[in-house]
Amino acid sequence: MRALQVHGFDGTHQWRLEEVPDPVEGPQDVVVQVEATAISYVDLLLARGGYQVKPALPLVPGTEFSGTVIACGAAVREGIRVGKRVTGTSFGGAWAQRLRVDAGAVEPLADSDAPGPASALAVTYATARYALVLRGSLRAGETVLVLGATGGVGLAAMQVARALGARVVAGASGPIKTAAALERGAELAVDTAQADWRDELKRLVPDGVDVVFDPVGGALLEPAFRSVRWNGRYLVVGFADGAIPSLRANLPLLKGAALIGVDVRQFREREPEAARVNLTETVRLFSAGLVKSWVAKTFPAAEWPAAMEAAADRATIGRIVIDWTDLR
Template identity: 45%
Template sequence: MKILQCKAYGPPESLVLEEVAPAPVGRGEVRVRLHAAGVNFPDVLIIQGKYQFKPEMPFAPGGEAAGEITEVGDRVTGYKVGDKVIVMTGWGAFAEEIVVGADRLAPLPPGMSYEEGAAFLMTYATSHHALKQRARLQPGETLLVLGAAGGVGLAAVELGKAMGARVIAAASTPEKLALAKEHGADEGINYAAESLRDRLRELAPNGVDVVYDPVGGELSEQALRSIAWKGRFLVVGFAAGPIPSIPLNLALLKGCEIVGVFWGAFTVREPDLHRENVAELIELFQAGKIRPLVSKTYPLAEGGRAIRDMMERRVTGKVVVTM
């Protein structure tokens, strides 16, 4: 089978397409022929050795995928050959097939394409966990989403609306803001052309209840200064690059919470709650309240270019590698 390998830490251009022997299927495992793999910000970090997990070399990036089960190992229940599934891999999804534990699978919902399935769980489940468990977002509250046209940002916009919040989208171009509004945002702020803090004073004079921040950089402190009393600031990621140094006196003055969101660890530490979240997301998809936006697909051989385009923020929604 073909696999796009990371053989030494480096940029996306250093990934190598190779032919390798398929792995055997062990007890409790299944083999999945992959049709599509999602591209996410952790892929940028893991190939540079900067992620929380450092797989043994060589390895393929790709933390999520969708495909069809072609082989089932002993002691696997609930799945059979031919089932269409979403696979949460952590890494390894930039390949034609993968062997994983059955506990890493979810059924591909009816009506969802392989490309949508590969763009679904990591972004929507991250945003859902952030807004539901970490921020305790309530109907009628105001949610500010930074990087609102990216994968997790757009998911947060849709989920915020589904949860009854007023959503303010912040992005770097008018086109990105228009996309966020198409997906449910009530207001938009172009932080490349206007002051985020000044505009928030107009849109939310009493502050925003929840800040969803997958961007980091200089925007984080501006957003925290605009948070309401007892607000919740969600630390989701650092797509801008720099990890901000936040003056902690702001948390004191605002009586607010600065809350970390590490969805991968959550799925391991609280698997039952994670499964409940996934079931709720599937219900929202089937009700038409959320829908993954796949803006572009790349063949497996161009997986490095897909990561590069995401790194340089040239994409909206999600991009997907197809096999």
């Protein structure tokens, strides 16, 4: 089989689409014939050696995918079988025609679920649901501020929040992105590229927001935290800005608010059964049409350099997907 393999962290000139050994399933594993893989911010960090966990070289990156089960171990859980279409996650390995993965990390898809949008469910959308439901306890009627609202996980958070009955305020940089956020599920939007964006948020939501979903970090953290109302919850999802900010400890005290970490990788490792249920519920929302998975563009695997460039472009709205079905 062929896979996109990283041989060094100095640039994409050290990445090669090449032949690698076929995976072999263990007792609790499945082998999936990959149809599509969504490229996330974490994938790019892993491939560049910039993630908090640096894997050994060479490596095949890729953390979320959709495809068809082609082999099952003897102890695979009920409901997973050869021929079943699934979405799933793996800490690396998904940028390939086939991969081996624990059967607990995949979830069956409906026959009507398209492979491209479905490929972003097991990390991007599962992260959004884990954050908002299990960490943030978001309830119907509450207001949530989603920062980085037109990125992959930001779009997912807006969709999940709407499905929960919450009011969504999008935080996005620039008029193009704020307009895109309003078209994709936000009720209100603020341009976080403007110096007075917190004043605008206060005008729109005078009493403050109940929950902040923050995959951006950087300079947005403190003004966003100051916008949380009493008993609010601030969800730290990531640092797409590149800068890890600090927050004065008196602010949570004065707000009676909680600063809550969201690490879906550790969630899967430490609470595998709860993570499996979270993925099941995420796929249910998608298959029922309650959330939409936004794909910006799909590239054939042979055009992976263009796919990586598009995925790294901050102007991209939604996920970039690699299609593995036409690779010869």
